[in-house]
Amino acid sequence: MNDIQNGRTTQQGMAADKAAYLAEATSLFKEILPLWDSAGNVWRTACAFDSLLDYFVVSGTDSAPYAAAALNALDPTKKGNWWDDFGWIGIAALRAAELGFAANHRYDFLKIAINSWCYMYGAGWSTKSGPHGAYPYLDPPGWASFASTHGNNTGAPNCWAYIAQTWPGVSPDMQAKLRPRYSPGGIWNSPFTATEHPIPVPEYNSGGGDVLNPIQNTVTNAVYALLSLRLSQAAKNPDFAPYFNNVNFNLAACNQAWENQIAWWQLWMLKTPDPLQSLLLTGQQGSQGGSLVRERVSSFAAVNNEIYWDSSYNKGMTWSGDQGLLIGALREANAIYKASPPPVCGLYPDLIKGAFANYFRPRAYGSVSGNFPLPWLEVGATDPYNATPPGSDYGDYQTGVGAYMRYLLQAYRAEPALLAAYKPAIIATANALVNPNFGAASPPGACDAFTPQNNGNGNADLMSAYVNRLAVLTLAIAIS
Template identity: 30%
Template structure:
């Protein structure tokens, strides 16, 4: 996600429409499916209308995940085949390109400083695209360079958390749905990449930001940083800020860890790395939200990034994946149904119910995600 994709209050932005569709599907599945059968033409028109705005590889992850969810509910929709086709197209676009950016450029000595520190991840964009997504006529993201464009280029052609997290989620869920080995290979490769970055021992460069929570037993609480920190050379990745953690990334990575425990049942136990990381992230989000925002979830859990038109989505993304963790892993309910999380969800539901109906796709989606989570998770 990057700056420069605003317009029409979100109703023409490709990835935001996919993100919103994902939340609408949760409403149909968990709350009320009575109007679901009439919704496919709306979703398909939005997909086709906005497809020309797709630019970054994470864009396809949002729609791929949502379309897969729609395709898995034939009882809601008269014909799910268009959604299966969208999912397949989005996966092919993401999988055929995002993991190969370094491989496509490593023969050019100008890009040598950008060799990744860890093999196996994905990039949000190519480094030499002619359409403005990645091309700056000079190698982007060279240390101290940022492609010559301080606003946009620091998001160009890097291994950010959102793209890697969405890729893990989509690969894992496609494997769960089909059992096909290629999806499992992709999911394993991506999980290995994230696992390596999570285990970087230096607290300033690990993908996990230690929280230092002063509560006994919570010393290992962490949040996920917005992007990887360094190249293999040790130089900083352009735009890396060690304190910057987006709420959406917290939800996506929690979802990826839940999916990992489904893909590999051996990881579905409280002492597995996937379980421990999901639990630590959930606890940290609750703690910083309570401490810093009076229980009202914010788009940035720590730090303050730019582009609120895009990153304000973090509230809805996190709430959707919080619900997913709660519904897909009974053991995780120790955290998702805790007294602390009940208070957090109640506070956010009240903030929506007591406020005027918002204007714009992003705030509407945030409100719906909060309300759906509240309806499902506040039940006795």
């Protein structure tokens, strides 16, 4: 039964109700479907598809009728732009192929995943010498059209090396100050240009800038690491192998890519001595325990022994989606290494601890009160509910809880004991979401995972709150 305190229904003392979760998940799916089908924003629809795949698994719903919608959701002509977009596309497509979503299109999804990695990697994706396209397959949806306008592809790992090509006239001084601190490993979300580039400054300035690209941020590097790692494993599947071999896919490069990314995380998270510059946020004032990964790298390679900072770096800024992505990348790499994995691979349990300790904050939704996850968190902020995300990009950052919850679900399926201590918090959140009294947020604030918001992207924005709720419920169903 519900506990009643001060006239509010609380989340505590409530048993899991799997049937209620499934009923609400089905209702949410019906809300999401028309928004997803018309959103016209490929990274959002690919990201949402990844959570919808979990719904199909837990509900047993026949996926065949939704093949066209799913392929449409992965169409790169629907605002495919920065390289991280293709990480989301590829990860969702590969999961669809591996889970047997709309099984008649299994290899269509596999081709999309291969294309996405090749486009992210750039020249060298093929072992065959001579000219070849930016990616191997020109099948629908939209890849032939996209190829016709995106033939010149430097690749996400090569942005600094090719800076003079994409930013004609860049000064040697600026080029030196933007050199990445660690390499190999580490990619950017878009090429450097005269109008789009970070501002290097000699001192930390509390995120006073507002630059979103091109940067080496956590999300871009995490989706690239995951897609590289998962594709390198998928190529070992005899059913999938011909689709790699027939296009001369550079499997050695793919494998090296994820290993380079893990080495890069190792340097940024465990080998950067200044805790203010490390990607790993732990023990900072305002932190409640565990570890978190920051939203972007802090600084560039030293020039004349002087470190230059990204003016937009905020030492307290974190995103819930990044926590999930890193949990996935480090956990999966740890399992593949088996013997003597890099120490960074062992951080994922502490990242789980950090997210539950820091992201779950007291809030009421209507008359339902409890602790609920925030989509982003500025650690140490006096009012986390109204903290501004990087670039004031409210719509994109609201998606974080859905991404976080689905990587928790994947972690649970691989290692159930990982979530044993957090099951009460997950069940409590799910119980709140199925409570008929669930309503408006208090305290209010745009940093809210569960209230539908339109931040200028129409249906792509409006579906995020429903996808976040669905991801909580699919996790709750699995652990119930």
